Amino acid sequence: MRLSVHYTTAYHYSEPPRRIIQLLRMVPATFAGQTVLDWRVNVDCDARLRKARDGYGNATHMLYVDRPVESLAISVEGSVLTDDKAGLVQGLPHDLPPPVFLRSTPLTKAGPAVERIAEATVQSAAGTLDRLHALAANLHRDIRFDTEVTSIDTSAEQACAAGHGVCQDFAHIFIAVARRLGIPSRYVSGHLFRRDGRHVQEAGHAWGEAWVDDLGWTAFDPLNGICTDDAYVRVACGLDYRDAAPVAGARSGGGDEELRVEVRVSEAARQAQAQSQS
Amino acid sequence: MAAPTAFDELWGTSRGRKARPGLESLAAWLADLPPAELDRRQQAAEAAFRSLGVTFAVYGEEESAERIIPFDIIPRVFTAREWSALAEGLEQRVRAINAFLGDIYGPRRILADGAIPPDIVLANSQFCIPCAGARAPHGVFAHICGIDLVRTGADEFWVLEDNARTPSGVSYMLENREAMLRLCPELFEILDVAPVDSYPEMLRETLLSVAPDKAKDPVGVLLTPGHHNSAYYEHSFLADNMGIELVEGRDLVVDDGVVFMRTIDGPVRVDVIYRRIDDAFLDPLVFRPDSLLGVPGLMAAYLAGNVSLVNAPGSGIADDKAIYSYMPEIVRYYTGEEPKLHNVETWRCREPQALKYTLDNLEQLVVKPVDGSGGYGVMVGPAATRAEMETFRAALKAEPHHYIAQPTLALSTVPTFTERGIAPRHVDFRPFVLTGANGVRTVPGGLTRVALREGSLVVNSSQGGGTKDSFILEGGAGGDG
Numbered sequence: 001m002r003l004s005v006h007y008t009t010a011y012h013y014s015e016p017p018r019r020i021i022q023l024l025r026m027v028p029a030t031f032a033g034q035t036v037l038d039w040r041v042n043v044d045c046d047a048r049l050r051k052a053r054d055g056y057g058n059a060t061h062m063l064y065v066d067r068p069v070e071s072l073a074i075s076v077e078g079s080v081l082t083d084d085k086a087g088l089v090q091g092l093p094h095d096l097p098p099p100v101f102l103r104s105t106p107l108t109k110a111g112p113a114v115e116r117i118a119e120a121t122v123q124s125a126a127g128t129l130d131r132l133h134a135l136a137a138n139l140h141r142d143i144r145f146d147t148e149v150t151s152i153d154t155s156a157e158q159a160c161a162a163g164h165g166v167c168q169d170f171a172h173i174f175i176a177v178a179r180r181l182g183i184p185s186r187y188v189s190g191h192l193f194r195r196d197g198r199h200v201q202e203a204g205h206a207w208g209e210a211w212v213d214d215l216g217w218t219a220f221d222p223l224n225g226i227c228t229d230d231a232y233v234r235v236a237c238g239l240d241y242r243d244a245a246p247v248a249g250a251r252s253g254g255g256d257e258e259l260r261v262e263v264r265v266s267e268a269a270r271q272a273q274a275q276s277q278s
Numbered sequence: 279m280a281a282p283t284a285f286d287e288l289w290g291t292s293r294g295r296k297a298r299p300g301l302e303s304l305a306a307w308l309a310d311l312p313p314a315e316l317d318r319r320q321q322a323a324e325a326a327f328r329s330l331g332v333t334f335a336v337y338g339e340e341e342s343a344e345r346i347i348p349f350d351i352i353p354r355v356f357t358a359r360e361w362s363a364l365a366e367g368l369e370q371r372v373r374a375i376n377a378f379l380g381d382i383y384g385p386r387r388i389l390a391d392g393a394i395p396p397d398i399v400l401a402n403s404q405f406c407i408p409c410a411g412a413r414a415p416h417g418v419f420a421h422i423c424g425i426d427l428v429r430t431g432a433d434e435f436w437v438l439e440d441n442a443r444t445p446s447g448v449s450y451m452l453e454n455r456e457a458m459l460r461l462c463p464e465l466f467e468i469l470d471v472a473p474v475d476s477y478p479e480m481l482r483e484t485l486l487s488v489a490p491d492k493a494k495d496p497v498g499v500l501l502t503p504g505h506h507n508s509a510y511y512e513h514s515f516l517a518d519n520m521g522i523e524l525v526e527g528r529d530l531v532v533d534d535g536v537v538f539m540r541t542i543d544g545p546v547r548v549d550v551i552y553r554r555i556d557d558a559f560l561d562p563l564v565f566r567p568d569s570l571l572g573v574p575g576l577m578a579a580y581l582a583g584n585v586s587l588v589n590a591p592g593s594g595i596a597d598d599k600a601i602y603s604y605m606p607e608i609v610r611y612y613t614g615e616e617p618k619l620h621n622v623e624t625w626r627c628r629e630p631q632a633l634k635y636t637l638d639n640l641e642q643l644v645v646k647p648v649d650g651s652g653g654y655g656v657m658v659g660p661a662a663t664r665a666e667m668e669t670f671r672a673a674l675k676a677e678p679h680h681y682i683a684q685p686t687l688a689l690s691t692v693p694t695f696t697e698r699g700i701a702p703r704h705v706d707f708r709p710f711v712l713t714g715a716n717g718v719r720t721v722p723g724g725l726t727r728v729a730l731r732e733g734s735l736v737v738n739s740s741q742g743g744g745t746k747d748s749f750i751l752e753g754g755a756g757g758d759g
Binding site for chain 2: 019021022023048050052053054055056057062064066094096097099100102103238239242243248249250
């Protein structure tokens with residue numbers, strides 16, 4: 001598919017902050033099954049953007065605003081050509097060895113609720129790949145999607161015990177269970193094209209990748225209970241949300257902050273798609 | 279568990295009959311000094327340290343309780359020959375540590391070559407992911423290493439720990455020498471003691487030598503967590519003596535990838551930061567988001583090559599206990615030489631044979647968690663109760679990969695001033711090894727910690743440990759120290 005992404009992150013401050021500094025992870029890489037055709041990051045005020053790459057291999061921007069502004073909007077526009085690779089993530093230009101993704105973090109530390117799912121997963125299937133499929137399917141079935149109850153600081157264990165959450169929580173639980181089973185796994189942030197026609201979304205998407213010997217990194221979306229396909233745009237990865245979130249920021253002053261995110265993922269013109277598939 | 283046969287730094291194994299070669303004059307000084315005079319000087323030393331306010335936790339975590347650590351005025355002495363062998367071993371080890379860090383955050387050759395198991399590096403929580411792929415300026419990661427050594431015989435030195443994060447205690451080395459020069463000036467006439475007062479200048483040179491190449495007249499600062507930190511005294515002492523600014527996170531700001539220090543004359547560009555805060559607190563955008571001690575954007579400035587951090591982030595993995603047990607392999611791999619300094623024999627309980635040995639000999643071993651520090655969760659077999667031993671036995675069986683075991687060593691002793699006269703007390707030693715753009719240097723001295731309780735092998739300040747001056751004798755025949 002040829003997907004186009006319009007993604008705006010807008011901050012409004014009750015008092016203008018003296019200074020803003022942000023680390024952005026908003027630029028996808030090209031790899032097997034994902035070709036970035038064009039991608040632009042724009043800021044609506046006098047700011048400096050510096051490109052870099054983090055330890056995971058994610059493309060980053062540092063954003064610096066050194067004078068007071070009442071608001072700040074970061075907009076991303078791009079288009080990507082995707083193929084359905086049944087979740088296989090191969091040919092990433094920069095990557096770390098899988099054992100790096102065995103360690104747990106405060107957001108993905110296993111507790112009793114995660115342990116129970118880990119045990120059930122082991123019971124339900126044999127072999128790494130089958131267990132991961134079972135895990136994604138079980139989370140999709142057992143954890144309820146609810147945007148009202150969890151926050152960016154909710155851990156896998158908390159979400160798991162509560163039995164509900166958003167895509168981030170599903171991803172954290174998936175990762176926590178996989179690591180508990182000794183499977184390297186990581187958090188992925190990105191975008192999802194909704195085939196149900198809901199092209200405008202209030203946030204980006206998130207899922208998990210797990211390492212399967214012989215296959216390599218394999219991406220599962222536990223919220224939807226499937227492996228990722230050509231509706232997914234992979235942007236950044238990390239041990240958990242904090243490492244892969246689109247924005248990590250700090251500011252001096254600025255009072256209260258109002259944040260509005262709008263993501264629009266749509267299928268580009270049929271004609272372009274036809275070309276891409278020819 | 280006082281080993282009656284422990285090697286004594288003054289008397290060797292003669293049990294007080296004959297001083298070791300080169301130390302006869304120290305033995306004579308000690309014999310000639312009237313007890314009342316020794317007592318007077320000891321009191322004066324204690325009063326001086328109290329009024330100076332020399333406080334802090336010497337070893338391990340910087341968060342320990344603040345206290346004045348007892349100082350003992352009978353020095354611990356190394357001969358020139360001993361020191362030159364030690365210094366060579368230390369420098370070899372630190373060169374290997376820096377090569378190792380440069381490799382694991384870069385090409386990871388040592389893992390590809392199978393010289394050590396890849397997982398002990400990659401799956402190690404001390405492997406700093408944001409540093410992966412980062413080249414430290416001038417190839418140096420661990421600019422300051424405080425290598426903890428113990429001695430069990432005339433030529434038997436063992437490395438206990440390689441402190442490669444933010445080792446502290448060097449201000450003690452300097453203050454202890456000041457006190458000795460004032461209180462026992464005659465000792466420096468009868469012994470040819472190498473001076474240590476060049477340390478702040480050596481440290482300053484080391485810091486500035488690793489400034490980014492583009493910095494013409496580099497500016498260095500010392501970044502402290504603040505006056506609540508137990509090592510704050512040392513931070514301000516070193517900044518003062520180096521003539522650099524002592525700053526906190528809020529005094530620094532990153533703009534467009536460059537670090538600036540706020541001053542009343544406006545922002546000043548900073549090229550080198552001697553940071554005495556842990557990696558986790560350096561930059562809330564990359565590490566702990568709740569950290570208020572660090573500077574947002576600092577890692578971006580570092581990774582862009584615009585500022586040097588001392589020690590470089592990620593250095594901590596070099597002193598992880600799982601890595602420690604492979605230091606002989608690491609030294610061989612990078613230097614092509616046999617290690618000149620030895621590790622304490624270590625049983626990695628993740629290996630079934632080692633686990634069996636450990637369980638069979640628990641009462642003679644020291645058992646440590648691989649990711650612990652500051653002596654937390656350590657079992658000293660000979661001193662452990664039955665119950666403690668059973669707790670560790672269960673823990674070892676449940677999570678063997680989490681532990682290492684080592685023999686209980688008979689640490690050397692040094693004559694020490696006690697309430698009941700002069701008596702031998704066990705010691706360890708922490709020298710400070712500096713690595714800059716132009717090589718490795720070790721100041722001829724260090725910090726000797728002494729277990730003040732009779733028979734105790736625990737030198738931690740929290741457990742009745744004190745410090746002594748450490749004299750390194752110079753090779754020359756003259757005595758005009």
